[in-house]
Amino acid sequence: MSQITLIKQLSIIRDTRQPRKVHHNLVDVLFLAITAVISGCEGWEEIQDFGNDKLDWLRKYLPFSGGIPTDDTISRVFQLIDPKEFQKCFATWMKSCCEMSHGDVIAIDGKTLRGSFNKKDKSDTIHMVSAFAAANSVVLGQVKTNAKSNEITAIPKLLDLLDVRGCLVTIDAMGCQTKIAKKIVDKGGDYLLPVKDNQERLQTALDGIFSIRRLELPETEAYTTKEKGHGREDSRMCMVADANEIGDLVFEWPGLKTLGYVVSFRTEKDMQTTVAVKFYISSAKLDAKSLLEASRAHWTVENNLHWQLDISMNDDSCRIRQQNSTENLATVRHTSLNLLKNEKSFDGGIKRKHKQANRSDSYRELVVSGLSLL
Structure with missing residues (x-):
């Protein structure tokens, strides 16, 4: 390189x-x-x-x-x-000095610069959307938007700056858009996107495919993890299915290959358990273990970038504007x-x-x- x-x-x-x-x-x-x-x-x-x-x-x-x-x-x-x-x-500098391996996760997420508002009008706070290499723990690029709701238009501009070939690009549910998926695939990468009610038809289709009962089927591929620490216990289970199971909807998403289902159980020390369910789509052919690990890798952008900027660099306290x-x-x-x-x-x-x-x-x-x- x-x-x-x-x-x-x-x-x-x-x-x-x-x-x-x-x-x-x-x-x-x-x-x-x-x-x-x-x-x-x-x-x-x-x-x-x-x-x-x-x-x-x-x-x-x-x-x-x-x-x-x-x-x-x-x-x-x-x-x-x-x-x-x-x-x-x-x-350009980061493209040159940070070599990405095939399948590496690039997490894209936004962060509000809380001190950047004008005292007369707090609605003008600046929002930065960053691309973060999960394995290398470095920022690859960033662009500005004036509101979190504008991330949809900012993400393609950020992708224009990046080399995502062979990488798996993860974004939160706001980025689950066909145009963004196409942009990633056209640049030689793959996407892993969570599906929520902003894609209602897709979410309904995935809800009909996945259920706990599906685990009982012999052909179902699943992967589970358990962790203890910080006074709580976390268990996660992931299932995957072939994208063709959603019928004609598969043609709306460029290169769609894998459907994913992740259910998380968290038991606090007071023995109260919370359950969270997420659906995913990906243009990569992922098994259950790979999808679960990639979905978790996305959140390194929160812990290893946003948290560091706030706690170690006092990002939110800066009033320069x-x-x-x-x-x-x-x-x-x-x-x-x-x-x-x-x-x-x-x-x-x-x-x-x-x-x-x-x-x-x-x-x-x-x-x-x-x-x-x-």
């Missing part, structure tokens, strides 16, 4: 500032922001402070001929950067998170890695040297 450095990609981004007023190279400002966020900085002032403290270290990689920009300058630069260009650079700043800073956070997760020599969580990178120039150097940043 031919690797492309992120720094090279960032140099492609158009600088829309007036040339005679430019004192700080765009790539310098972006590299400063990425390394500062790796070191736990959260806002423009902290990024400037980091730069002033670490200028000699930063000059090992880029000239910084204009010195360190002020927080106001950093803010203006992030307002002016075209976020689509930045996201395209990010996705001028022009393109929120969207561009989200891409910087994703970049920094990928680099921190890729660095394995320090056995600690993201918060500890932030502090280690802040204290140690040599450790920060290890982080930025990963994933072809330089």
